Each structure stands twice: as C-alpha cells, then as structure tokens.
Amino acid sequence: MLPSDFSRRISVVDGSLRASLPDWAASLVWLGGWCRSNRVAAKRLIVFVVLPAREFAAAFLGLGCLLAGARQYEDSLSWPKFKALKVGRRVFWSRKDGTTRYQGSLLGATACGGAEFIAVKITKARRKAEVDTRLMINRKYFDDYRFTEEEPPTRPRALSLNAAGQSLACLVENCNPKWIWTDGAEGLVVTSVAPFEASMSDLAISVDGRPPIPMSDILCSGRNNSQCHAKLRIDHPRGALAGDFPLVILDGPSAFAIHEHLSPLSNILVVLDRCEYREDIHNAALGVRSISTEGLTAVLPSSMPNLFAPSIEIAAYLIDDK
C-alpha cells in the first residue's frame, strides 16, 4: 500500500496558496489505492463512498489508484512479446511470489493438443538437476510466472534497492520509470468530463517540496475514446465505456446508473455526496451486500488506517465476479 507518511509529503497548491494535503483528500487517495490494489481472483470489490462534497473526490481517488498501480507494476513480459523474442534469447523468470528463480534461453513456440506452449532451456536454477532441462510453458499458466528480459536483482540486492527507494523523498520516484510508459490504464473515471476537468484547472500537487505539477498532469489522464497514452481514462456516463480496467470510479449518480454495463472484472468505486445517496442507490447497496462473500475479509490486506477523516462514509463488499 501507500507509505504511511504519504499525506505529509503531498501538498496541494491552489492558485497561489499552498497547503498540506487535507485529511479527507488523504483518505480518498488511500481508498483509491486500496480499491486498485485489492484484486481477488474470481471476485470483485464494490465500494461506496459518501461525502459531504463530491468535487475533487474522483481526482484524489484516481491519484491513489495510480500510485497503487505504479507500486504493483511488475516489468514482466506479456505472452505476445515473449513469443516474439528471438530463439536463443536469454530470459529470467520466477514464480509470481518471487520464489524459484530461473535463467534460461528461449527455444521457440510450439502448439500441442490445441494449446500453445513456449519452450525454454534452463541454464541456471537453484537445483542443479533442473539445469539443462527443457521447460514447456503453457499459455494458460503463463501468468503464474514473471518473465523478464532484464536480470532481476538478487534477493539481498532487492532488499537494499527497496530500502533505498523508500528513503527517496519523492513518492512518484518510487515508481518504476517504465510504468508510466507502459500501455494500459490503472483505472477509468466515469464522470461529467467537462466539470471534472474544469475543477482541476487551478489545482496542482507538490511532492516533498518539489515544483508543483498540475493535477491533470499528475493523473496522466486521457479520454477513453482516444488512443492517447494515459494511465487513467476518463469517460462520461453515456460514453462507450469500453475496456477492462482494474478499477472503475463512478463519480455521481449518473455514473452509478451505468454500473451494469461495466466489465465484470473491474473493481468498482462509487462516489456520491450525501444528498445524492438516495433510496435507489441505497437499495442497490443493500443488494450488493446481500450477495457479498462471507468470511473473505482476511483475503485482503489488513493495513488500513485506524480512522478515516470524519464525515467520510465508506462501505465495501466483495462479490463473485459472475
């Protein structure tokens, strides 16, 4: 999750005034990150947040979503990229949890029994018996591994790099520099696009006293119907809403109304102000609660703030993605 002191390290520049990140905004950044981070196989997280004011909420939630996405980013190869590598190319891989690390060379792609495989020759492994053996990677199980072209750091080296990274006085610099240039957005904000963009026009964010960056720039946002490179997509409730996103932020009742048309894989975060939380949405929340999965709270990380900023109301439900 986000560093515990992130809210002290971010300041808000509003026109010519600078102030530390208000606690409500910090709570929203944390919540956006929490919703983006917690993805459980075959489940989806549906979260409602009700606030005294909805202005800027989606922007701060989006910022949290980006930070969490950046922290979770793993510079690994996708199947098509992996398949396109030249035969003989040296590659590195490990299990997704970082255990059982290997080095090897690519032997090429093959099909067998209707399934796609890539063959690699193991050149380095913890168990000597595995060296020089051939490993067939089934496309179906490709995501269980993390393949890279760059040699990953050794475990002690990774720890030292991690410590160095944390000592850096800049949140954004914690990101893998490749993350920002990698295709794929961390989230989609469904909102009234023009007011959303206009509200941010005078707002900038400064991290650890660095020169402020306009809020719209720090969100790396782009319209969902354009092919521009963006880490956070924005669309209006009547938009096509195409694409799979780890998190969809539904900003307001009009955005909530389209929730049934979203990909069943996305986590959903619904943002409303107190006057907007009406009977129909309450009934929908009760409906979600009634089908929420019991006993799975332990699946999600428990590192939550003990208390959120007063006046913020949140409810989260984990449901089956079918």
Next chain:
Amino acid sequence: MTLGQSLFGRTNLRFENARQQKLIRNEIYFPLADQVIRTSSRLFQMFDHDEPIQAEVSRRLWVLRSSILFTVLPFDDPALQLQDQMIELEKMSEGLPEASRWIESLKHDVADLVRLARNPKREWLLQSIAEHSKRGDEPIGILSALSAGRPPGWPAEALSLLPASKSQIVLIGSRRQLISNVFESVVLPCACRNVPLQLLFDLLFSGRASTLEVLLYPGERFQIPRRLTLPNDRFFEGRLSRTQIEREVVVVPGEPALHAVDDWINEAFWRGLHGAARTSLPDQVPANYILFCDGTGTFLPAGSRILTLPESGAINSEGDLCTVPIDDLCEGDLIVLRTGESGLLLDEASDRIMGQAGNGSLFEMATDWKEALDALLVTHSNEEVARELQDRGAPTRAINIHHWIGPEVLGPGSERVFRELINLLAEKGKIRKAGAELASYVESRWYSLQELRGVRQKAGNMIRHDLFTALFSRYGGGSRPLTDMDSVHIEGDTGTELLILRVSSLDRNIAHVFPSRLGQLDDLKGNKWLG
C-alpha cells in the same frame, strides 16, 4: 496556510464544516406566537380539507400563520398584510360557525401582534448581524426559501426591508444560491417544515455552513430529516467516525397536531398547482412538475434529462450546456425547454439523419422487440423478468425492464443482456423464432440498436451545436445576463423556438398524467397558491 475561496478552498471548508458543524436551536420566548400556532392548529383540525371552501380556508390559515412564524420583518410591516389576511380569512370562514370562536381568538392574536409590531426573531437576527459585523466575520446566510413558491412572510423586497447591507447578509432563496457559497453561519428563521427537502438536506449535511442557527418560537419544532446512510460492511465498520451535527440540541417534545397544517400544505400546494393524481390510471405516464420563476410550470417525464445552462450566463463552449436528470435540478437552475413537444426534438433530428441516410425504418427495426417484451409483462412482473435474466447470467435491475418498455431508453446497453432478453422472449413464445433464425434476429437487432444509438448521439450533437450557436450569439461570454424567462430561435437544421426558464421549485413526488400534458406550459400567474 488555509485555502481560499476557490472551488478547492470551498470544498475543503465543506469537509471542515461537516466535521464540526453546530446546530443551535434558539428558542425564543413569545407566548403570542405560541397562541397563534395552537389556535391555527385547532382550526385546521376542524376543517374538511377535501371540501373546496374549507381547503381554501386552510390554505389561507397556513399563509397567515406562516407569515407570522417565517418572517423577520416587524409585524406591522405593510408588506406582511397581517390584518388584511385576517379579514379575508374571517370572511371566508363565515359559513363555518363551529370555527367562529377560534377565528375570533386568532383575530385578537393577530391584532395584538400588529399592535406590538416588535418581532423577537428580527431582534435576534439584527443583534447577531451586528455582532458578526463587529468581528468582521463573513456575511450571515439567511434561508429565505422556506416553502415552494413565494414563502409567506418573505416579500420580494425582504432584503431591502432589513437594516443590513448586502455585505452583511446573503439571502438563500434557492439551492443554486446555496451551492455556490460556503457560510460561517446560516440562520434558519423557522422550523423549516415546508422547505424543499433537497435544499434542507444540502444545508444540513453538505457542510455548507459551520453553524446553523434555528430560530424557534415555543410550539415550533425543528426536526432533522432522516438521512440514508450506507449499510454496514466488514471492512470499514469501526474505522469511520460519523459526524454529529446536533452538538447543542435542546430536545423539544413535539405535538404532531401543531404541525399538521404544515404537512398538509406541502402536498396541497402541488395539487393546487398541477392538479394531477399521485396514482396511475391506464395510459398515464409518471412525471415531475417544475414550477418556474416567471409563474409558469410544466410536467416532464420522470427520470428524463433536461438541458441546463450555467448560472452565470457565460456560454463559451458546448461543454457549458449540460443535460442533467430531472431529479438533480435545483431551484435557481436555468433550463432549456421546447414547449409542447418535449423530447421530440431529438426524435425529429434523428429521423432527419436516418432519412438522409436512406434508413428511415431503423427505429422500427431496432425496437420491434419491445412489443414482445410488452406482451411478456402482461403475465410477468419486472422483477420476475429481471430474475430470469439474472439466472441466465445477464444480471439487470427490475427498473431497467420498465425503462426498456418506454420511449426514453432504447434498450439494454449490454449485448449479453440484450441477447438473453431476446432469448427469454423467444422461450416464452413472445418472439416466434428459434435456432439460427433467432440468432440472426438477435444479431440484426443488436446491430440496429447500436446504429440507432449512434444516430441519436449524432442528433444530440447536432442540436447542441445549433443551440450553442444560437445561445452564444445571444449571450456571448456572459455579456447579457440571463433572466428568469427568455426565448431563443435555433437556426440551421434544428430550426425551432426554445424557452429558457429559471426553476423556482420542483415537485419531487411523482404525479401521473396523460402524455399530452408533458411539456405543456401552464400559465399559473394569479394562481392563489403562488400568493
């Protein structure tokens, strides 16, 4: 450093206010007002409110009583016309001998009030304004939208009748005015039982003011409306601190009978204006009534969306034209309306585009399955259909089924839901197709539906563009202020006359009317309910 009065500064203030908001009930000892409340309540209970004359006496009784309880003007102020109101009330109730004793008592109370002239709420308010001014504080907000329409006790010139400058007070006459401000203190001059609920919710729960001061005579009971809150969950329960706006609450035991007239007037007001029933008859459609500031009003389909203009009148881009759901309309909003033919503008523009493309039957093609759905709903409820779709792995809500039948929504937005809906209709025998023929039918209808959506979007864009051109040439970048009513002619393909009207109040309760009433502008000038 604190943040300023920018949008972010105001938003931050609202969170601060919501966290520590104080609501102070100021009970002002004033036996005369108490007597008026009791006598008027007694009288109200004696009347048969379904009988026209007695209903009219009840209305006048409420106006008189509210003129006394709502106002911060001296009781002898000619703008209040308390004596004249009493005379009229007495005349009207001559045929009700059982009421005469109480009318007589009320007459004495009103005479005493006018003689006394001194209004304790006014004195409290003036003292408070003076203290605020001494401290150099921000202006005080005073809620003047105390009922739908023109609130009794608050004549149009109320602000000028208060010995305070515009820099000292801001009258909150609409929700739109409330939305664009954040106050240190807002005064609620009465128990607010007739204040539009959305406005009261916003004032109480959205951090619009740090302190809310309610002025109450004995017998007036201010009640915080119940706000829905999120159902508990397993993740955040115990980690959230709820705000408590009632830090300084004096619990006043209430007598419901004392407020029956206030509760009655809320419904009677709208019935008096539009006269429509709350229950449905065959062929009627659900609708919301909008009252405009120029004394006109109209029904629009419930759940529909309407085009609004920015409050400032500064129209610089098409983005300044927003369509909002009727439910989200605020008092003070400016809306664009095509009288008599609401909603048809989009259909006409769509027809034109389809005609030009030689695709005149697209609408029929894309929506012919609606008849089959309509037939299914004769024997199945919306809930049952939604459940069947859910069982087929295409979850949807019952309300959506209702919307798909109507003209406002073309159909399901998800291909999966659409496919299963058509399959369900075929399985129930409402669409007589099967196998490949059914699959081809689903394919072609979904394609047509998507094509039609594209046409509608194009038509919407065309209308927006033509409208923007017309509005920009009329109002430029805010050079000419928008009034309560204006009309604008749209050139180009759209070619029509549109009205721009400012919303006074919205009847949030659904009424049922025949479609012919939708968009018809009622001239309510002179209507007794508007005072």
